[in-house]
Amino acid sequence: MPKFIDSHPMEPFTADQLRDLQSAPPDEFGVTHHDILFSKRDNLIYCVLEAPNAEAIHKHHAKAGISCQWVHEVESTRSK
Numbered sequence: 653m654p655k656f657i658d659s660h661p662m663e664p665f666t667a668d669q670l671r672d673l674q675s676a677p678p679d680e681f682g683v684t685h686h687d688i689l690f691s692k693r694d695n696l697i698y699c700v701l702e703a704p705n706a707e708a709i710h711k712h713h714a715k716a717g718i719s720c721q722w723v724h725e726v727e728s729t730r731s732k
Contacts, residue, residue, distance in 0.1 A: 653684075653702040653703070654705070655700060656709050656723055656725050657698060658722060659698050660719065660721055661718065663695060681708040683703040683709060685700070686702055687699075
């Protein structure tokens with residue numbers, strides 16, 4: 653499954669909500685969280701997600717009421 657990284661504001665999420673999202677099952681768009689990195693100070697989240705395509709990433713975030721600043725497909729050095 654392709655991996656993507658995106659960035660968007662942290663608000664309205666809390667750190668605890670993000671920790672819960674980390675272990676969430678795939679959503680209806682086929683998106684799962686590989687890792688979630690955040691900075692409260694900068695009000696930014698960087699999501700590393702597995703998804704069928706970038707459109708699924710945008711739909712995943714739109715359902716949560718947020719918009720990504722950018723989305724990029726990436727490769728990982730970790731084992732698959």
